[in-house]
Every structure is written in structure tokens, then in C-alpha cells.
Amino acid sequence: QKVSVRVLDHLEQLALVDFRDSEGVERLQKAIQFADQLHEVNTDGVEPMDSVLEDRCLYLREDDVTEGNCTKDLLENAREKVEEYFVAPPGNIPLPKLEERDTFLQGS
Amino acid sequence: MAARGCGGVWRRARQCGVGGPGSGPGPSPRGQRAVACNARGGAVPAGKSGLAPWIPVVGLEVHAQISSNSKLFSGSRVQFAAPPNSLVSFFDASLPGTLPVLNRRCVEAAVMTGLALNCSINKKSLFDRKHYFYADLPAGYQITQQRVPIAVNGSLSYSFCIDNKMSQMVTKTVRIKQIQLEQDSGKSLHDDTRSQTLVDLNRAGVGLMEVVMEPDMCCGEEAAAAVRELQLILQTLGSSQAVMAEGQLRVDANVSVHHPGEPYGVRTEVKNINSIRFLAKAVDYEIQRQIEELENGGTILNETRAFDSKLGCTVPMRDKEGKQDYRFMPEPNLPPLILYDTKSLPANMNHQQVINIDWIHERLPDLPSVKREKLVEQYGILPEHSFTLLNEDGLAEFFESVVKQTQMKAKKVIGWIVNDLLSYLKQHSLTVKESPVSSFLLADLLNLLEKKEISSTAAKQVFAELWKGEGKTPLEIVKEQKLELLQDQKELEQICQAVIDGQENE
Numbered sequence: 001q002k003v004s005v006r007v008l009d010h011l012e013q014l015a016l017v018d019f020r021d022s023e024g025v026e027r028l029q030k031a032i033q034f035a036d037q038l039h040e041v042n043t044d045g046v047e048p049m050d051s052v053l054e055d056r057c058l059y060l061r062e063d064d065v066t067e068g069n070c071t072k073d074l075l076e077n078a079r080e081k082v083e084e085y086f087v088a089p090p091g092n093i094p095l096p097k098l099e100e101r102d103t104f105l106q107g108s
Numbered sequence: 109m110a111a112r113g114c115g116g117v118w119r120r121a122r123q124c125g126v127g128g129p130g131s132g133p134g135p136s137p138r139g140q141r142a143v144a145c146n147a148r149g150g151a152v153p154a155g156k157s158g159l160a161p162w163i164p165v166v167g168l169e170v171h172a173q174i175s176s177n178s179k180l181f182s183g184s185r186v187q188f189a190a191p192p193n194s195l196v197s198f199f200d201a202s203l204p205g206t207l208p209v210l211n212r213r214c215v216e217a218a219v220m221t222g223l224a225l226n227c228s229i230n231k232k233s234l235f236d237r238k239h240y241f242y243a244d245l246p247a248g249y250q251i252t253q254q255r256v257p258i259a260v261n262g263s264l265s266y267s268f269c270i271d272n273k274m275s276q277m278v279t280k281t282v283r284i285k286q287i288q289l290e291q292d293s294g295k296s297l298h299d300d301t302r303s304q305t306l307v308d309l310n311r312a313g314v315g316l317m318e319v320v321m322e323p324d325m326c327c328g329e330e331a332a333a334a335v336r337e338l339q340l341i342l343q344t345l346g347s348s349q350a351v352m353a354e355g356q357l358r359v360d361a362n363v364s365v366h367h368p369g370e371p372y373g374v375r376t377e378v379k380n381i382n383s384i385r386f387l388a389k390a391v392d393y394e395i396q397r398q399i400e401e402l403e404n405g406g407t408i409l410n411e412t413r414a415f416d417s418k419l420g421c422t423v424p425m426r427d428k429e430g431k432q433d434y435r436f437m438p439e440p441n442l443p444p445l446i447l448y449d450t451k452s453l454p455a456n457m458n459h460q461q462v463i464n465i466d467w468i469h470e471r472l473p474d475l476p477s478v479k480r481e482k483l484v485e486q487y488g489i490l491p492e493h494s495f496t497l498l499n500e501d502g503l504a505e506f507f508e509s510v511v512k513q514t515q516m517k518a519k520k521v522i523g524w525i526v527n528d529l530l531s532y533l534k535q536h537s538l539t540v541k542e543s544p545v546s547s548f549l550l551a552d553l554l555n556l557l558e559k560k561e562i563s564s565t566a567a568k569q570v571f572a573e574l575w576k577g578e579g580k581t582p583l584e585i586v587k588e589q590k591l592e593l594l595q596d597q598k599e600l601e602q603i604c605q606a607v608i609d610g611q612e613n614e
Contacts, residue, residue, distance in 0.1 A: 014433055016241070050234075050438035058443045060461055063176050063213035066183030067197035074193055074201050074309075084192045085306035088243035090298065 003029060008105055009098045016095065021104050159403075162365045164395040165372055166331050167323030168282075170338060171316050172348040173292065173356040174217045180291055180315035181208035181251065188354050192308040200313040202246035207441050212463070214315040215258070217347035218289050219447065219468050221317055222259025224341050224475055225284050229465050231447050233258045235289075235439040240432060243307050244294035252318075254436050257288035258445065264321070264341075265477065267495060268333035277492055282334050283322040290316050311355075317348065323362065323372075327395065328388030335359055336384055340476045340498060352383055359387055363394040365402065373398070373408060378422055380414040390415035394422050479504070487511065487518035496526045502540035503530070506547050513551035516558040524554065528568065532575055544577030553582040566591035 008019060008028075019025050071084055080087035095101060176186055184197040199206035222229050234256045237249040262284035270276045294312035296305045319338065325331050339357060342348040350357040364375035378394055381387045393415075398408050413422040448454065450466045474482070480494035483504065489497075497504040507525045511518045529550070533543060553574065557567045566586070573585045586592055594600055 010433070014239075014435065051440055051443060053440075053443040056443040057461065058210060058445050060212035060215065060463070061178075061183070061209045062460070063178055063211055064183065065178050065185045067178075067199075068184035068195045070196070070198075071191070071193045074196060074198075077203075082304075082306055084194075085297070085308055086193070086243075088296070088305040088307050090300070090303050090305055092241060 003032065005098075005105055012103070012105070013095045018103070019105065160367050162395075162399050163368055164326050164398075165323045165364050165366070165375070166325040166327065166391055166395075167362040167375075168321040168325070168331060168335065169360045169362070170319040170321070170335065171292075171358040171360075172221075172319065172338075172342055172350055174214050174315035174317060175346060175348050175356075176211060176213045176217065176315060178211060179313040180211055180214050180289065182313055183209075184313070186314050187310070190310055192306075193310065195310040196312065200246075200309055202248075208251060208439070210442065210445070211315060212460075214289060215445065215447075215463055216468060217315070217345075218258045218287060218317050219463065219465055220345045220472060221319070221342065221347045222262065222287050223465070223469050223472060224345055225259070225262035225264055225287070225319070227259035227262030227284060227287060229259050229447060230256055231449075231452070231465075232256065233289075233445045233447075235442045235445070236436050237439050238434045238436055240434060242293070242296075243305050244296045244309070244312065246294070246309065246312065250291050250293065251439050251442075252290035253288035255438075257286040258447075259287040260285070262287070264334060264338060266330075266333045266337040267491075268329055269492070277495070280325075280330060280333075282324045282330075285320040285322050287320075288318050290318055292316050323364075328391035331359075331361060331391050332384045332388040335387060336499075337476065339384075344473055344476055344479075361387065361391050361394070363391060363398065364408070365395060365398045373402075374410050376408060376410065376422075377412045378415055379412060379425065380416075382417065386415060386417050389417075389420060390422060393420060397422065487522070489519060489522045493522050493526055496530070500530065500533075500540060506540050506543070509547035510551045510554065513548060514554045514558065516554045521554060524550065524571075528571055532571075545571070545574045549574055549582065556582055556586065560593060562586055562591050562593055566593070 003025070008025060011017060012019065019028070075081050075084065075086070078086050098106060173186075174180070178184060179186060179197075179200065182197040182199040184200055185195045187195055197206075199208065219229055233253055235251055236254040238252050238254065239249040241248055263281050264284055265279060265281045267277050267279045270278055292311050292314040294307055294309040296307055298305055321334065325334060335357075339350040339352075342350040342357075348356055352358075359381050361378045361381065362375045363378060364373040366373040376394060376398070378390050381390050394413070401408060409424075412425045414425045415422050447463050447465055449464060453462065453464060476498050480491065480498060483489060483494045483497060484491055487507075497507055503525065506529070507522065510525065511521050514521065529543070529545065532538075532545075533540065538544075550571075553567060553570055556562050556570075557564060562570065569589065569591060570582050570585045573580070573589070574582065580588070594603075
């Protein structure tokens with residue numbers, strides 16, 4: 001079962017990934033196929049596992065102030081700043097709709 | 109159990125001169141409810157005008173900032189006002205190589221709150237990632253508890269007066285669906301002139317408790333009363349300071365309307381509500397807007413709207429168009445959060461790593477509802493008065509202090525507190541702490557009244573004078589203004605006679 005163009009377009013909008021060409025999409029298909037092998041295992045009556053850490057103890061930290069005060073270091077990475085604020089565009093700039101953007105998915 | 113939901117009935121008042129469907133800015137300010145929310149519950153049959161009644165449905169999502177020294181998953185400080193980006197750790201800025209480390213105090217705050225709201229505490233809860241892009245969310249996802257939150261299935265009882273008179277109080281209950289721990293985002297300051305957004309991450313990563321209430325409410329008044337009670341509970345527990353003005357308590361309202369017997373209507377989400385008063389206004393406006401839209405043949409969009417406090421209306425919010433797909437996934441860096449009780453307490457674990465629900469339960473302070481009951485029982489005051497006392501910070505303590513220092517019965521003292529003192533405080537926008545009249549001075553004044561040395565009219569005069577805060581005692585003011593009640597029989601007779609004589613001469 002191939003992943004539909006609708007889903008690929010949805011993923012590009014949500015995650016801002018660019019499948020770029022048929023090779024990119026093929027790689028995704030193969031990854032899904034690889035993971036689908038899990039369905040071959042009989043998991044009746046078995047609780048789903050979502051982390052190999054599930055038996056580890058979640059470490060609880062004491063409520064002390066131990067970090068912060070490194071404005072200069074943080075802003076060093078910023079391309080644009082204004083008086084110790086990070087600068088961002090006025091709002092989210094959504095990816096143009098499928099019909100309007102230059103993507104190989106259009107042809108599919 | 110008190111009535112859940114109210115079957116409140118709304119009818120659009122017939123308005124002349126209002127524009128046709130889709131035109132105009134929304135419900136006219138002249139619009140009014142034909143019938144107030146029915147406190148008895150259940151649908152109310154169609155009224156005289158023949159219009160089918162509407163049942164409004166209101167659900168709330170409340171975000172309360174946890175009162176802690178450091179953030180939920182990092183050691184940077186939690187503080188309201190500070191230089192931009194000074195309270196930010198590498199993890200808060202989502203720099204690569206950083207990992208979340210859970211703050212014990214935040215977990216305790218959530219457990220306390222869950223217990224106070226009669227929830228079941230999940231001994232095992234999980235953390236998830238909720239993905240969306242926004243400049244103030246550096247990681248591109250928020251760590252929250254979507255699948256299995258820390259507390260579920262609770263309830264919150266709240267009361268309010270019908271018809272604005274302090275005479276009839278109604279108690280209702282709203283179900284609490286769940287309480288979850290999650291991260292707060294940073295703050296965006298929009299600079300429209302330069303077409304840019306300035307981002308301050310000081311708030312990014314601060315611990316939040318999201319309290320999700322089921323849609324059991326039917327109008328702005330109920331929503332406001334429920335939030336007010338939640339606020340008092342949080343402040344009593346100390347789990348959150350819950351000051352709305354400082355963003356420590358944020359409320360989003362989900363509103364829809366439907367006809368009795370029909371399925372729930374499409375709901376809208378209303379955000380940007382900055383006070384409890386505005387919450388009531390926003391909810392009532394949105395209910396009215398939806399009714400008018402539907403009665404004009406329109407439809408309700410499942411959208412997010414913002415409340416404009418200046419105009420008193422809700423407007424569609426940009427940047428929130430279309431349904432969001434958050435692609436929830438388990439947070440891979442955090443194992444499940446395990447809580448214990450006395451039975452399940454592990455024998456050989458480090459105390460600091462163990463949270464015992466029973467231990468926390470035993471140490472919960474008296475909740476507002478319990479405090480009110482105690483006040484009514486101990487002092488014989490009316491339930492409405494106990495609400496007023498707890499509603500104003502410090503007022504209950506002031507009242508009790510006066511009662512201790514005066515011979516006047518508590519039942520009489522209460523009038524002076526909730527009427528005289530409170531109205532003066534409100535008039536001058538002062539808190540109880542800032543009152544120019546101390547409990548000592550008021551007690552002193554009430555003693556004079558109780559001993560019949562002055563009349564109650566004179567007492568009110570003295571109170572007004574005390575309010576000036578010039579440092580005079582009640583007795584000094586009484587002497588100055590000659591307000592003493594005359595006890596001498598002969599003197600009284602002389603005065604009466606003089607008055608009668610004066611009348612005869614006219």
C-alpha cells in the first residue's frame with residue numbers, strides 16, 4: 001500500500017519536511033514497510049510498550065534554582081535580536097497549498 | 109449531589125432595526141436573556157413567544173501556573189517580571205543535547221490539586237509530545253500528558269447568588285475530566301510596526317496544571333463562579349497563586365448551543381480572557397452570538413475565537429484556521445511517573461525519590477468549603493456571609509480578629525464587615541491589608557455601640573471619620589463630634605421640652 005499524495009502533502013505542511021523527489025518518498029515507504037513487520041508478532045494480551053525506559057525510575061529533581069542567567073550565550077546563536085529578545089517573523093508562514101507550491105508531489 | 113448542568117434557556121429578544129443575517133457586529137447590546145439559567149436543572153418548555161428554547165453548553169480548560177522555584181523540567185527560576193531571556197536554561201531554549209528532568213515540587217502540586225478536586229490519582233502516568241510550530245515554542249513540541257494524565261474524574265462544587273441578591277445561593281457541581289502536567293510556552297510580543305515578533309523564553313518550560321472541566325455549565329455566571337472557586341482552592345493549597353492578571357491562571361471556554369433533545373451543537377473555543385469578569389462576559393456574548401447566528405439561518409464554525417474586552421465581543425482568531433494535527437507521541441526521554449501510597453510504598457527507596465499520595469492527603473489544608481462551614485458553625489453567620497468573607501483576601505481573618513476583641517455578638521459584627529468595611533474598601537480600591545481602619549479600632553468602635561454609649565447612626569459617622577486614618581481613637585472622635593448618647597433622664601426631658609416649645613412658637 002502506497003502512501004497517498006494527500007498524506008505526503010499533509011506531512012510536508014505539518015513537519016515542514018521536503019520529500020524532494022521520488023527517492024525521498026520511496027525511502028519513507030521502505031521505512032513504513034520495515035516497521036510494519038511488527039504486525040507479524042502476536043501481541044494479544046500484551047500491554048503496548050512505548051519506551052524501553054518503562055522499568056526505569058523517573059528521577060525527581062529538588063525544586064532548586066540551578067540554571068539560567070545566560071542571556072548572552074543564548075543570544076549568540078540568534079541571527080537577529082532586539083534588546084535581548086529573539087526576533088521572529090510576525091506569525092507562522094504556512095507552506096503554500098499543494099497546487100501553489102513547487103513540489104514534485106504536484107506531478108504525482 | 110447538586111444539579112449538574114442547568115438546562116438554562118436562552119431566547120433571542122426580538123429586536124427592531126437590527127441588520128439581517130450575517131450583517132452587523134453581532135448581538136446588539138440591547139439583546140437580553142428571556143429567562144435566566146434554570147437553577148433546578150432540566151429543559152424549560154418553549155415560552156410564550158413560540159421560539160424553540162436553546163440550551164447553552166459551556167466547558168472550560170483552565171491552565172494554572174504551578175507555584176514553584178524552578179521550572180517543570182529544568183532548574184531555571186520561575187519569576188513573573190525579569191529581564192528578557194534571563195531565566196532560560198539551555199533545555200528551555202531547546203538547544204541540542206539537553207534533556208528534561210522532572211521537578212518533584214510540580215508533581216506534588218498536581219497531586220494536591222487532584223486530591224482537593226476529588227480526583228483519582230493515577231499511580232502511573234505518562235508524558236507525551238504535542239507538536240506544533242510557533243516562535244515561542246523552541247522545541248517545536250510541548251511536553252504534556254495526553255494519554256494518561258496524573259489525575260482524572262474529579263468534581264468541583266461552586267456557589268453563586270441568583271438574581272444578584274445575596275439572599276439566595278445556589279450550589280452546583282462541575283465534573284473534572286482530568287488534570288495534567290505540562291510545559292508553558294514562552295511569550296511573543298508582536299511588533300506590528302516592524303512586522304516582527306519578539307520572543308522572550310523566560311516563561312518557556314514553567315510548570316502548568318491543566319484542569320479540564322466537563323461541559324456541565326450553561327452560562328457566564330456559572331463559569332465565573334466555578335473558576336473563582338478553583339482559584340480559591342489553588343490559593344489555599346499553595347499549588348498555584350492563580351493570579352489571572354499575571355497570567356498564572358488562564359481560561360479557555362468551549363461554547364455551543366442546541367435545542368432540547370437534539371445533539372450538542374458545533375462548539376467554538378474562546379481564548380484571551382484576562383479576568384473572571386471578562387470570562388462571564390465572553391461566555392454570555394458567545395452564547396448570544398451563536399443563538400443569533402443559528403436563528404438567522406447561519407451556521408457555527410468549529411473555530412477559535414478571541415475575546416476583545418474593549419468591544420465586549422468575540423472575534424475569529426487568525427493563525428488558528430483549520431484543524432490542528434498535533435501528532436502526539438510518547439516522550440521518549442521520560443519513563444512513566446510512578447506515585448505511591450502507604451500500601452505500595454517501596455521499602456528500600458530513597459525518600460527523596462518517592463511521592464506518597466496518602467502523605468500528601470493527610471497534610472492538605474482546610475479547603476474553602478470547609479473553612480466556610482466552620483465560620484458558619486462557629487459564628488452563626490449566614491452561608492452568604494461566609495462566601496463574602498473568603499472572597500476577599502484577609503477579610504475572614506479581619507472578622508475573626510474583631511470578634512475576639514469585642515463584646516458584640518459575631519452575628520452583629522458580620523454586618524459591619526461585609527457591609528460597611530467592605531464597601532469602603534471597594535470604593536477606595538483597597539485590599540483588607542491596606543485598610544486604614546484596623547481590626548483593633550473597629551472592635552473599639554463596636555464596643556462603644558454595644559455598651560450603648562453611641563447610637564448606630566453615630567457609629568457609622570465615627571467609622572467614616574476613622575477611615576480618614578488620622579490616628580484618632582473612636583472615643584476621641586465621639587467626644588470631638590459630641591456623639592455620645594445621653595443617658596441622663598433629666599437632660600433628655602429638657603431637650604424634648606425645648607423642641608416642643610420651639611414647635612409651638614411657629
